[in-house]
Amino acid sequence: MTEFYQVVITALSLLLGGFLLTGSRRRIMYMLYKTLPRDILGAYRFLQVNILLWWWEKREYTVPKVFSKYAAAHPKKIAYIFEDKKWTYEELDHFSNRIGRYFRTRPFSQHDSIAVVMENCPEYIGTWLGLSKAGFVAALINTNLRHDMLLHSINAAGCKAIVFGSEFKDAIRDIKNKISDDIGLYQWSESADTPVLEEAIDLNTEMSSIDPGPLLVQLDYSSPRDKLIYVYTSGTTGMPKAAVINNLRYMLIACGVNSMLRIRSSDRIYNSLPLYHTAGGIIGAGQALLRGVTVVLRRRFSASKFWSDCIHYDCTVAQYIGEVCRFLLTIPPSQNDRKHKVRLMFGNGLRPQVWESFVKRFGIKQIGEFYGATEGNSNIVNINNKTGAVGFIPRYIGRLYPVALLKIDEKTGDLLRGTNGLCIPCEPGEPGIFVGKINPKKAINDFSGYADEKASEQKIIHNVFKKGDRVFNSGDILVMDELGYFYFKDRTGDTFRWRGENVATAEVEAVISNVIGFKDATVYGVEIPGNEGKAGMVAIYDTKNSLDLEGLGEALKKVLPSYARPRFVRILSELPMTGTFKLKKKDLQQDAFDIKKVKDPIYFLNNDTYVKLTDKYYNDIVEEKIRL
Template sequence: MMEYYQLGVSVIFAVIAVYIFTGSRWRTLYILHRTLPRDIIGAFRFLKVNLLLWYWEKRGFTVARLFTRQAEINPNKIAFIFENQNWTYGVLDKFTNRISRYFRTQPMSRGDSMALLMENRPEYIGTWLGLSKAGFVTALVNTNLRKEVLIHSITAANCKSIIFGGEFKDAIAEIKNKLPDLALYQWTEDSSISVLDGAVDLNKAITQVSDDPVEVDLSLGCPRDKLIYIYTSGTTGMPKAAVISNLRYMLVSCGVYYMLGLRKTDRIYDSLPLYHSAGGIVGAGQALCIGITVVLRRKFSVSKFWTDCIQYECTVAQYIGEICRFLLTVPPSPNDTAHKIRLMYGNGLRPQIWEAFKNRFNIEQIGEFYGATEGNSNLVNIDNTVGAVGFMPKYVGRLYPVGLLRFDDETGEPIRNKDGLCILCKPGETGIFVGKINPKKAVNDFSGYANKEESEKKIIYNVFKKGDRVFNSGDILVMDDMGYFYFKDRRGDTFRWKGENVATAEIEAVISNILSLMDSVVYGVEVPGHEGKAGMVAIYDPQSSLNLHEFAEGLKKTLPVYARPLFVRVLSELPLTGTFKLKKSDLQKDGFNIEKISDPIYLLDKSGNYVRFTEQLHRELKEEKLRL
């Protein structure tokens, strides 16, 4: 309580100082009146998170150690519910012990990486948690990846082996000859699926292994040790393996718990992919680190969302923006309000549908948050402000040093003053969101990627003062004078579609191979009534030799559905910059506006083929009558 008192006194003095030294005193007093309760509550919750992380780090806690403690205290409490199976902490702990003991017998060294490719299920979490007990780091591979991109993801984290579900047997068969030294372990529950030639039947292998507790001094490591890799598209290139340490995992989990006011008695509905930070950390982490029961689903289903929430008596549910929009498209039913959900938290809920979603489904609180998987600059909306991704009070900004930097629209580089330092945005100005890097504090640290060069690209030097460093989120936000932040756009070569980040450079490389190195550029375009940005490719084809059917078939074989460009623009002339690069920004501004563009444009239809984009289709999209 002493810490709370001191913080309260500091805030009061800050308020007085702001009042005395500010010219617009009445406006300042009004803002303080509106925001002070929010800021004090947020500061107290933030302090709790910091104190807990400090305690865990001092005591040498890791995720595995926290989970083991939960299993010891509440062995019969349900950790995960999955397809009417109840996985108690005791049952899950024994599973992780068998995984740990088995892989200790395999020819690998402590600290080695293993890839994991598996559908959502409790065994997924139990596998990487068991591997962490054995001293290994698990790379959580996106289940949509195939061929060269899958190979890249495995090698990017320097994986010595891969554990894959039987449902991905064919995907592994396609690449195993190109990775001859990769050890294969197949997890198969369906007896109709045979084990891939050269792979170990992991189900059978662990049945004879003891589930006795694993010795702590040999297995659980240190709080700042690597725990898992989670892949992110970043801003350019192929998927990058973001380093998630034990402390980072614990920070995100307990941060959500305290900042949004979760309860130990809650049941959380998590239908998001477990290879993403949203489903695998923000969701599953509540069970592992906090002790809250989490309901898992193999795959998100619009028709089953509220039915599941009702059946499993969930009180909290996760979302990404697309999920909320999908749920609103379903005809109203009694299930809309028959559930017990009081809080939904996630990211990407469009301000335009915020109130409609909240009112229709009778949701008491929306916990919208912002943050990159690998980043150190996170925000959270704790007071239901429509559209806000979080807030930051000016008078206690030093407690959590983040900011918006002015940047050059053309180069994307921050604008600097005469002293060489960056310039902070004023309220109402859009800027690049950054967070100051401080390795001494878990909330401000930046672990980066497995590739150090990629990590370096995300750092800006000499920002607030000479010698400092910040994490560059690459995202464009705006802050109002109340201290609320609002997401505006993604800077760089990444756009988000169907809840997935899409790296344009990766798609361009695939298209280049399909089209025998024809010039092309990929970018995201906004579509009325849809979350994120849809993919569009402009292809230079002066000879009119493009075969759209072959192009579509090539994309089907190499890219997941969400990464395939929905629009194709065929260029007869190349719009080049002075450095002979295609003018992506101009193409992106044009979008698919056929009233402005004379080039032919094609749309990917439901059958997977490209059809001519007509004025009628354009009108239906603008009027939100056409769903993509």
């Protein structure tokens, strides 16, 4: 019996039973009637994921083992397509075997971390996969990072070596004198005759004579709960954190989306997202590694090429983040808008204001919006096209999947607790912190944390539902409606999201302070009409009016990724402090860049230069005539 008929029969039974009830019971039956088809589908697919993970864990399967078994069974099937080159499973298996076997000859120990800094390409996936086959842990570094932030990310995971693409030679050269002499440098080049960075080892030459034969036969000692990779996340404060992704976590993220959204092995997925992030590198790339789905990779996202690529590569599924959808809507209409065969687009961050316009223009049958932190244990998926929803939990059996919204003080953001000292769950319509109960015995509810144990502990809340329990704090504020659908509302702490990237304000503040030599500079996110997320704004205390704005723009371009550079600068003549000598960042954030309200000088980033914000410029930004 198909999923559809099972749902129909159950729903009709409940509907007939509902007519025999009155009052609150009838209301409950009505709620079940409205949601049970969805809930049964979700529960059935969720059960499939759990059974698969249980099966793999029982047999000590890891991501490399699952991949190698599939590659052996389907050697000639296409795993990845990149710039018209097709990579079969056999070719990727051989490449990863060479990588793994070569690094086993180097002076590293099992579970050592090795940084990977490469552009999107099949070799990127083959590199970290090969390192994992050899018993090492790849740290997937954000390729936008430079100088101190790049150095910090390498050190945060305790990396013993750096594998980098030739396109990042300059970035590695900039930090070469600041890293330990024990950290080896290994350069991979698309062209074999590319000059190699001084003191780096040429991987192309070293791998040319390496045996591509099976590696797992020799190194069959890894466990499903062993670390697989590190994926970096900004967190709520401070520098980037190295989130631990073990094999089971990778399997859960990739297979969870696959099962919940019914991605088929015959599909082709278009993935133009960065492979160092969870969305592109796990949810996207993982479909090929674990589920036999062909994935089309792109070096970097291009709005003008998106649909033509989908048509050219015959894609039936595509990935997005909210910014991708907005950018696609800004492209002039063309015949490609509906010439493609994409039936499903999945991702996160698609706002309700964009959702319906996007679906209507491009004819997408299903949007699979999902929610979940990279390192977290609380993940939900929208499986039935509910506009704006990031997922759902059945209202009356929610404890089977232990996530919840907890009440907070809206002014301070602090958790509220009852007289018994426990946290207070939110009712429908009440915004709260989204949390997931930690249960180390279950892969789906475990929390592996970060490489930094102290940072891991800061994400855990104790004594939530009962004394002694623990939950993962997502740091996000969501709201649930009466039917159990969840909607993203905001982020707690100082982190904001811009251009699809998380920006930690403390991290940017530290960089700016070093550049300008001022002690008091605070960074926060502000909303700009027509843009997803929040743009960065910095308020700098400068009573002497001595700030070199031109120099600031040039310096920040060198040391900060584009998405982290503040779009606005406010020059403060006095510091807005609380009675306890804390800077009133919230007041600054509410003022934003409204020059009708703010008397301080405000500048905005225009072609890499900070320009004085006038009434005309302000109106042009608000009216979306100027895009930042």
